[in-house]
Amino acid sequence: MTTETLVSADALLEGWQAHRRLTRRTIEAFPEDKLFEFSIGGMRSFAAMALEMIGMAMPTVEGVASGRWAPFEHAKTETKAELLALWDAQTAPLNELFPKIPPARFSEVDKAFGQWEMPGLTIIQYAIDNEIHHRGEGYVYLRALGIEPPPFWDRA
Amino acid sequence: MTTETLVSADALLEGWQAHRRLTRRTIEAFPEDKLFEFSIGGMRSFAAMALEMIGMAMPTVEGVASGRWAPFEHAKTETKAELLALWDAQTAPLNELFPKIPPARFSEVDKAFGQWEMPGLTIIQYAIDNEIHHRGEGYVYLRALGIEPPPFWDRA
Numbered sequence: 088m089t090t091e092t093l094v095s096a097d098a099l100l101e102g103w104q105a106h107r108r109l110t111r112r113t114i115e116a117f118p119e120d121k122l123f124e125f126s127i128g129g130m131r132s133f134a135a136m137a138l139e140m141i142g143m144a145m146p147t148v149e150g151v152a153s154g155r156w157a158p159f160e161h162a163k164t165e166t167k168a169e170l171l172a173l174w175d176a177q178t179a180p181l182n183e184l185f186p187k188i189p190p191a192r193f194s195e196v197d198k199a200f201g202q203w204e205m206p207g208l209t210i211i212q213y214a215i216d217n218e219i220h221h222r223g224e225g226y227v228y229l230r231a232l233g234i235e236p237p238p239f240w241d242r243a
Numbered sequence: 244m245t246t247e248t249l250v251s252a253d254a255l256l257e258g259w260q261a262h263r264r265l266t267r268r269t270i271e272a273f274p275e276d277k278l279f280e281f282s283i284g285g286m287r288s289f290a291a292m293a294l295e296m297i298g299m300a301m302p303t304v305e306g307v308a309s310g311r312w313a314p315f316e317h318a319k320t321e322t323k324a325e326l327l328a329l330w331d332a333q334t335a336p337l338n339e340l341f342p343k344i345p346p347a348r349f350s351e352v353d354k355a356f357g358q359w360e361m362p363g364l365t366i367i368q369y370a371i372d373n374e375i376h377h378r379g380e381g382y383v384y385l386r387a388l389g390i391e392p393p394p395f396w397d398r399a
Contacts, residue, residue, distance in 0.1 A: 093349055093364060094250035102368065127283065128386030193249055203396075208249060212258065213396075216375055220395060223379025230284025239376060240359075240369075 096193070100185040103215050104178070105242035110140065110222050111174055112237040116229055119167040125228055133228055136221040137170060138162040140214075145177045145184075147214045150199055151207040152188045159200035252349070256341040259371050260334070261398035266296065266378050267330055268393040272385055275323040281384055289384055292377040293326060294318040296370075301333045301340075303370045306355055307363040308344045315356035 114122065114137050123134045141162035150156040164170050193208040203210070226236040270278065270293050279290045297318035306312040320326050349364040359366070382392040 093252050093255060093346075096249050098364075099249060106372075127383050128389070130383065130386050190249075208254075216262075217395070219372055219375040220379040220382070223376040224383050226376070227283050227286065227380050227383040230286050233284070239373070 096186065096188065096190075099211070100182065103211075104181065106215060106218055106222075107144075107174075107178065107181075109237060109239070109242055110137070110218055111171065113222050113225050113229070114167070114171060114174065116234055116236060117167070117225075118232075118234075121228070121232055122167050122170070123165065125232060127228060127231060130224065133221075133225040134167075134170060135161070136225065137174070138164070140218045140221065141170075141173050141177065143214045143217065145180055147199065147210055148181060148184050148188065150197065151192055151210055152184055154192070154195075154197060156197065156200050159202065252342065252344065252346075255367070256338065259367075260337065262371060262374055262378075263300075263330075263334065263337075265393060265395070265398055266293070266374055267327065269378050269381050269385070270323070270327060270330065272390055272392060273323070273381075274388075274390075277384070277388055278323050278326070279321065281388060283384060283387060286380065289377075289381040290323075290326060291317070292381065293330070294320070296374045296377065297326075297329050297333065299370045299373065301336055303355065303366055304337060304340050304344065306353065307348055307366055308340055310348070310351075310353060312353065312356050315358065 114133070117125075117133055123132050126132050138161045142160050146157065146159070162170075162173050164173060188207070193211075194206050196204060196206050197210065198204045199210045203213075205213070226239075229236045270289070273281075273289055279288050282288050294317045298316050302313065302315070318326075318329050320329060344363070349367075350362050352360060352362050353366065354360045355366045359369075361369070382395075385392045
């Protein structure tokens with residue numbers, strides 16, 4: 088290993104899936120009505136944030152893999168069960184498609200979703216960081232509701 | 244580039260410093276009294292979270308670089324100016340020490356801060372993810388205070 092070979096695509100995917108498991112538990116921790124309705128300071132509901140993450144995850148990997156991008160769209164649903172089902176429906180496809188991203192595509196610059204110009208790796212890292220960020224916001228919603236969020240360090 | 248050589252140490256450091264710039268702007272956005280006193284749902288103040296990040300950042304890189312770990316300690320201060328000064332005081336040392344981490348250390352397992360057993364890279368990634376997570380919490384505090392947080396996508 089040299090400083091040029093720190094994080095592999097496999098490790099990046101594994102880290103993302105670990106975050107996705109924690110985010111799933113965060114979604115689960117919300118009572119259904121609060122998931123879709125509760126907010127602080129005029130922000131979006133946690134459901135809206137999770138639907139953004141779903142709209143971003145597989146479409147990002149598909150775009151980086153293929154170079155073809157559709158306009159960005161949030162996923163849509165109005166029930167917690169369906170939201171969790173949409174979440175789970177991406178888990179296996181992410182594991183399948185991510186390792187097939189042609190290595191050179193990670194450094195090629197795309198206009199992601201027709202809007203955001205950056206290298207493939209940066210687009211993927213943005214999707215992961217965006218998930219961590221909004222999940223952190225969701226933790227405050229849960230605390231404000233008197234609900235203990237899932238432990239941040241537990242990614243099992 | 245192969246799938247085994249996706250993210251270099253340089254890129255990891257650069258991404259972290261980009262996050263640190265955004266976190267600094269988040270600290271700056273708080274009025275001084277709210278930085279140290281405001282909280283939601285019994286959580287810590289954003290100052291306490293930022294002092295945890297400072298307590299984690301350089302000591303993590305020092306520990307991964309050297310294999311020597313002191314017990315974890317939050318940084319301490321009671322003013323916004325000093326907090327920002329502590330923040331800034333780590334920026335150049337991080338840039339200096341990070342590239343000197345012996346490459347093999349990223350995969351060696353340590354008991355970080357005498358407590359958390361994981362490979363060097365995982366420890367560093369945890370510190371970065373923890374910063375993104377708590378900064379997201381800080382965004383909700385700012386919104387609850389009627390203050391617009393800095394744009395998440397801007398890492399300049």
